[in-house]
Amino acid sequence: MRVFLAGATGVIGVRLLRLLTSAGHDVAGMTRSPERAAFVAALGAHPVIGDVFDADQLLDSVVDFRPDLVMHQLTDLPDDRGRIPDHTERNNRIRTEGTRNLLAAASVAGVRRFLAQSVAWTPPGSVAAVAGHERLVLEAGGVVIRYGQFWGPGTFYPDGPPASPRIHIEDAARRTMMLLHAPSGVVVLTDD
Known part of the structure; x- marks a missing residue:
């Protein structure tokens, strides 16, 4: 399967990139950072340097790759958990x-499979953004993956689990791989 992975160098994106390429999928891994393109290539994927807010460039990248599946694992979160409230507008x-830009690019490219990261709780200041995001994905026939709070290496909770809902980052990636052919709908992935 050809997979366009937006957010390939994020905390779950890196793990998905490894799992997808190890399973023999042909993957385009999108990252905003030119410095991370070599990392994406080293994991066996085609690096795509881009910004989801540059709709024209994104459209060209998705159409050029001709994926069977677009996977949306993008967030805009700080490295410091205490600064999450400062990033609410950016993440929204x-x-x-x-x-909208990823769905439009997928549509023009004729992609029929779309998986998108969401959350299994309602972050303060994000009720409308989360609901709108999920509605757009479902209206397009995609799969919404509501993850619990990630914990484990590289997450905001590296040394132990946070309060529920939660999911270990490795388990989240592994269980996401089982959804590549899932029918449209909402899937909740938590440890609970």
Whole structure:
């Protein structure tokens, strides 16, 4: 399967990139950072340097790759968990404008499979953005994956699990792989 992975160098994106390429999928891994393109290539994927907010460039990248599946694993979160509230508007923009741009690019490219990251709780200041994001994905016939809070290496909770809902990052990636052919709908992935 040809998979366009938006958010390939994020905390779950890196794990999905490894699993997808190890399973023999042909993957285009999108990252905003030119410095991370070599990392994407080293994992066996085609690096795509792009920004989900540049709709024209995104459209060209998706159409050129001709994927069977577009996977939306984008967020805009800080490295410091205490600064999450400062990033609410930026992360909401990923959920709204970013999702619209990815869905539009997938549609023009004729992609019929779309998986998108969401959350299994309601972050403060994000009720409308999360609901709108999920509605857009479902209206397009995609799969919404509501993850619990990630924990494990590289997450905001590296040393132990947070309060529920939660999911270990490795388990989240492994269970996401089982959804590549899932029918449209909402899937909740948590440890609980």
